[in-house]
Amino acid sequence: MKKKIVFTGGGSAGHVTVNLALIPHFLHEGWGVEYIGSENGIERELISKLKGVHYHSIKTGKLRRYFDWNNVKDPFRVVQGIFQSFRIIQKSKPNVVFSKGGFVSVPVILGSKLNQIPVLTHESDLTPGLANKISMPFVKKVCTTFPETEKHLSSKKAEYVGAIVRDELRHGNATKGYTYCNFIREKPVLLIMGGSMGSQKINKSVRDSLDELLSNFQIVHICGKGGVDSSIKKRGYKQFEYINEQLPDMMHMADIVISRAGSNAIFEFLSLKKPMLLIPLSKEASRGDQILNAESFKKAGYCEVLQEEELSKDSLTKTIKHLYKNKENYINKMKTYQGEKALSKVIKLIKNEAI
Numbered sequence: 001m002k003k004k005i006v007f008t009g010g011g012s013a014g015h016v017t018v019n020l021a022l023i024p025h026f027l028h029e030g031w032g033v034e035y036i037g038s039e040n041g042i043e044r045e046l047i048s049k050l051k052g053v054h055y056h057s058i059k060t061g062k063l064r065r066y067f068d069w070n071n072v073k074d075p076f077r078v079v080q081g082i083f084q085s086f087r088i089i090q091k092s093k094p095n096v097v098f099s100k101g102g103f104v105s106v107p108v109i110l111g112s113k114l115n116q117i118p119v120l121t122h123e124s125d126l127t128p129g130l131a132n133k134i135s136m137p138f139v140k141k142v143c144t145t146f147p148e149t150e151k152h153l154s155s156k157k158a159e160y161v162g163a164i165v166r167d168e169l170r171h172g173n174a175t176k177g178y179t180y181c182n183f184i185r186e187k188p189v190l191l192i193m194g195g196s197m198g199s200q201k202i203n204k205s206v207r208d209s210l211d212e213l214l215s216n217f218q219i220v221h222i223c224g225k226g227g228v229d230s231s232i233k234k235r236g237y238k239q240f241e242y243i244n245e246q247l248p249d250m251m252h253m254a255d256i257v258i259s260r261a262g263s264n265a266i267f268e269f270l271s272l273k274k275p276m277l278l279i280p281l282s283k284e285a286s287r288g289d290q291i292l293n294a295e296s297f298k299k300a301g302y303c304e305v306l307q308e309e310e311l312s313k314d315s316l317t318k319t320i321k322h323l324y325k326n327k328e329n330y331i332n333k334m335k336t337y338q339g340e341k342a343l344s345k346v347i348k349l350i351k352n353e354a355i
């Protein structure tokens with residue numbers, strides 16, 4: 001009988017792109033593939049486009065660490081989500097469930113457990129996220145991106161696999177990127193990505209330093225939803241809310257990048273050997289996982305890091321100049337990174353746990 005896998009994960013693209021890397025392999029091997037995600041999250045947008053994947057939506061509630069009136073309503077939505085997941089999985093009868101985390105994944109993991117379907121989950125960051133922490137007792141294995149994550153899991157379930165990078169990112173074409181952006185070859189390209197949702201802080205800093213940056217670089221700026229400032233029309237400056245199909249070409253075209261330190265993004269830049277200036281999300285706005293991700297990359301010599309509190313026109317332009325001038329040093333360090341095996345390791349683990 002045809003094997004079946006259910007994927008889940010969402011809330012931000014970082015909780016979906018790993019699934020996007022895995023899904024084509026299972027489809028290619030003839031598995032049935034279904035996805036459980038939220039009604040309106042980015043996962044719906046990204047997954048609904050895929051041929052051969054059936055998308056089920058469920059009610060979700062966000063697991064917030066701060067006060068919000070929705071904290072009162074959301075537990076009811078989560079319970080509803082558990083019932084919906086339970087019924088979807090009972091009907092679909094998959095052999096295995098793979099979760100990339102994010103708040104949508106918790107009801108799906110519980111619904112799978114109640115149906116006695118094995119679940120594997122993936123942790124992108126150096127320290128486990130809240131959804132993965134809650135799910136820990138109900139999963140068979142936690143695949144980790146960083147070897148250091150194991151010591152934060154206090155469990156024998158951790159399995160270090162490395163970073164899972166979508167195949168298509170390795171097959172970008174710089175020439176297509178130059179044509180798409182109407183850029184010239186003679187001037188280097190700086191790619192700015194403030195995470196999958198954009199970053200207002202990075203957007204502001206970049207715009208404060210725009211003229212100086214543009215004197216040395218052409219710039220592709222991914223600003224996030226609602227972040228594009230259409231009043232700025234300068235030669236060599238291209239703004240996007242989010243880039244889908246053209247992202248591989250843009251990444252190949254870039255000489256250096258400025259990025260948040262979300263795990264998926266930084267490993268993608270590492271695998272393409274792009275020197276990075278990382279500006280991690282601060283501790284006020286997160287559990288501090290990006291600060292640790294960035295520290296680990298800095299220690300390995302792959303990047304420069306500026307904390308949000310250090311960010312100014314002066315520090316940004318100075319660090320970018322330093323990064324570009326010394327780009328070969330970072331590239332040489334990145335050449336020593338071996339990360340190609342993660343995808344096949346995870347596929348093997350999933351198949352081993354499938355019933």
Ligand SMILES: CC(=O)N[C@H]1[C@@H](OP(=O)(O)OP(=O)(O)OC[C@H]2O[C@@H](n3ccc(=O)[nH]c3=O)[C@H](O)[C@@H]2O)O[C@H](CO)[C@@H](O)[C@@H]1O
Pocket residue numbers: 012013014015017124125193194195196197222241242243244247260261262263264265266268281286289290
């Ligand atoms: C604010 C927040 O909670 N951020 C978290 C979120 O970040 P976020 O969702 O930004 O995740 P990542 O930076 O890890 O990954 C972003 C993904 O989106 C893709 N992309 C991005 C922009 C674009 O225009 N097109 C595109 O395809 C990137 O290629 C990458 O695959 O999940 C990460 C992984 O758990 C965490 O490390 C981050 O701390």
